[in-house]
Amino acid sequence: MExxxxxxAGTMESSDLMITLSPNETGLVIDLQSNVEKxxxxxxxxxxxxxxxxxxxxxxxVSAVxxxxxxxxxxARTVVAIYRGLGKTDYDWKEINAWIA
Known part of the structure; x- marks a missing residue:
């Protein structure tokens, strides 16, 4: 899929993750900013x-803070961003819950 x-998805609040997904043509690139990155x-x-x-x-x-x-x-934040990026609104909750659990 593309x-x-x-x-x-997400917020900049404590105990959360703000993630932005953008399409590219060069493979997976993850830019992570975190106080606990090490x-x-x-x-x-x-x-x-x-x-x-x-x-x-x-x-x-991927840009993740x-x-x-x-x-x-x-x-959960990653899955939401993926669905938004794909333009999908039909969620398969049973399958998603199996991934997140």
């Missing part, structure tokens, strides 16, 4: 990549 448009940066990137892989998205530029988000929040 993103149709730039999409954002400790958890690799893990956060892996969670984002996992969700993008579920949708078979490979040509995406982490404010201490938990894994479930990172996954």
């Amino acid at each position: 993103l149709k448009q730039i999409a954002t 400790q958890f940066g690799q893990h956060i990137r892996a969670l984002i990549t996992e969700m993008l892989t579920k949708f078979d998205l490979t040509n995406v530029t 982490d404010k201490g988000a938990l894994d479930c929040t990172i996954k």
Whole structure:
């Protein structure tokens, strides 16, 4: 699949993640800003990549600003941004819940 448009999800509040996805033609690029990047940066990137892989998205530029988000929040925000970027409104909640749990 390919993103149709730039999409954002999340907030800049504590314990949240603001994520923006943009289509590109150069593969997956993740720009992460986080106060805990040294400790958890690799893990956060892996969670984002996992969700993008579920949708078979490979040509995406990701800009993520982490404010201490938990894994479930990172996954949920990424899925919302993906759906917005794809222009989809028909959510398969059973499948999504299986990914986020």
